Amino acid sequence: MVSLLRLMRYLRGHRVAVGTSMLLMLLATAATLVQPQVVEWAVDFGIGQGDVQTVAIATLVLVGAAVASGALHFASGLVLTRAGQGMAYNVRNALFGTILSLSFSNLDRWRTGELIVRCTSDVTTVRMFVRMGFLMMMQSLAMLGGSLALMFRTNAELARIMLAIFGGTLALFLVLATVIRPLIMRVRERLDALNNTLQENLAGAKVVRAFARQRYERGRFEERNRAFLHLSLRVGYIISMAFPFLFFLGQMALVAVTWVGGLAIIEPAAERFAAGLTLGQLVAFNEYAMLAMWPILALGMTLQFLTRAAASAVRIEELLAEQPDIVEPDEPRPVAGRPPTVEFRDVSFAHGRGEPAVSGVNLRIEAGETVGIIGPTGSGKSTLAALIPRYYDPDSGTVLVAGVDTREAAISELRRTAIVALQESLLLTGTIGENVGYAAGGAGDGAHGEATAPGAAFPHPRLRRAAELASAGDFISEKENGWDEHVGERGVGLSGGQRQRVAIARAIAADPDILVLDDVTSALDAQTEREIVSNLYRELADKTVIVISQRVNTVRLADRIVVMEDGGISGVGTHESLLETNAIYREIAETQSSELRV
Ligand SMILES: Nc1ncnc2c1ncn2[C@@H]1O[C@H](COP(=O)(O)OP(=O)(O)OP(=O)(O)O)[C@@H](O)[C@H]1O
Ligand SMILES: [Mg+2]
Structure with missing residues (x-):
């Protein structure tokens, strides 16, 4: 009452x-x-x-x-x-x-x-x-x-x-x-x-x-x-x-x-x-x-x-009355425009009351560095990525983006600076253009409909470049309506791999300083996956790019590889060094190379 x-x-x-x-x-x-x-x-x-x-x-x-x-x-x-x-x-x-x-x-x-x-x-x-x-x-x-x-x-x-x-x-x-x-x-x-x-x-x-x-x-x-x-x-x-x-x-x-x-x-x-x-x-x-x-x-x-x-x-x-678990700081510290480093200091996190999904993680990623993350399923890779733009707050320890504790940054600024292309590759109902331009600020306008107005570039060059980098340009132009092709609820009408590439393009088009791809290349063939990842590493040289993948051949393109196991980091290094020092990495590499031989 x-x-x-x-x-x-x-x-x-x-x-x-x-x-x-x-x-x-x-x-x-x-x-x-x-x-x-x-x-x-x-x-x-x-x-x-x-x-x-x-x-x-x-x-x-x-x-x-x-x-x-x-x-x-x-x-x-x-x-x-x-x-x-x-x-x-x-x-x-x-x-x-x-x-x-x-x-x-x-x-x-x-x-x-x-x-x-x-x-x-x-x-x-x-x-x-x-x-x-x-x-x-x-x-x-x-x-x-x-x-x-x-x-x-x-x-x-x-x-x-x-x-x-x-x-x-x-x-x-x-x-x-x-x-x-x-x-x-x-x-x-x-x-x-x-x-x-x-x-x-x-x-x-x-x-x-x-x-x-x-x-x-x-x-x-x-x-x-x-x-x-x-x-x-x-x-x-x-x-x-x-x-x-x-x-x-x-x-x-x-x-x-x-x-x-x-x-x-x-x-x-x-x-x-x-x-x-x-x-x-x-x-x-x-x-x-x-x-x-x-x-x-x-x-x-x-x-x-x-x-x-x-x-x-x-x-x-x-x-x-439901209070968001993630709240804005009273006096936010700026993160945009600073060297986009990412640092985990003794970070632990559990979903709800469950077992810790990430525990005791210490890792520093330099500005402009490219990092590959690999590890068995359930080892905490997605959870670790989600902590960067503060989708969750760590239970203990600190996550720093551009040297600032994520809890002290304005949420929207942080999430423009660091973007995770989520594993689920969820698309929204609308055209391909609208999806790619979803977070692209001004570039998203005129991605459809009114873009036919004289003088308006269609689509915006930034969206086109994002699609090229995500190797999505070809399939989009082959669609009957091109950029105006309609995508149904949750991406109906596109193949799994096409959906993932649109999601990657959406993240690139948003132009973050730190870009994380959370296994969004899983539905692509190894060749296309490598192509996209090496495109990104080359073209986004000044950005920090983190790619989570199940494939050794993909993560080895990065400057450094992080191997995760049971919520912790079991090794960090290059392909060669990890082959020598890390048993899990060696095992993954061996199964994948034997798969190739079969
Ligand atoms: N939203 C959630 N609620 C509860 N538990 C979760 C949630 N997301 C993940 N977990 C649990 O946290 C642990 C780590 O999951 P996470 O998704 O980070 O693994 P992952 O390494 O990304 O696995 P995959 O390679 O399969 O994507 C798992 O035990 C998982 O069951
Ligand atoms: Mg995952």
């Missing part, structure tokens, strides 16, 4: 709308509440006295009040719709901003499905509450309060009975809300689980088919779907069970009015309860009891809105 209230800060800019809507709603309620008074007047002074004119006037007033009430309700809802949508818009933007601020380790903890539900379905639930639930709740309370006040004015004794009944109903309502809230929270969690299954299935749709695991996946989905269904049904049952109770209590109000009020009118002389009641007042009371019934039922409905919205609000706040 507290979270829901806190979320209301996103109504900023819509406060006037909410206020206007509430005012219109109160006016509408007043127009409704005045009706029983008119009826009372009509009965006591019109019907009772046989005065047709009074009855006619009362009827006209009733019609006017009904029309006014309807129109005011309509206007109130309309105004609030805007506010609700505006708030949802603000919350979605805030959530997306938070997601963008999350660092690699945050992202390792969250699952995509959870993030999606929070940005979509949870926001909708809160919006529905603002639009429907909140208005309904306020309206019900106003109606209930108004009816009670007017009842007290008409006849205090009878009104007290009503107060007891309505009070009991409200108490029941609150108990229900408390019981149901944890259940609804669990419903949302099961929806998360369902969405995760769906999301992973869509992302891995081809894997499922390749291994003919549809039946297994269907079973898994059905199981989660069933868990969701059962819990949703339980919540539904409890709420439907509550309704007759609330309704019953409302009926009791009518019964009480009829019995107590009726007796008071039949025997006016007796010193009874509710003495002095007129017939008109009894009719008015009856109407108030009816009017009060509607808000009681509506409160039952808002119970759903409220509890769901409260549960969703908790989840939204939870994501909004």
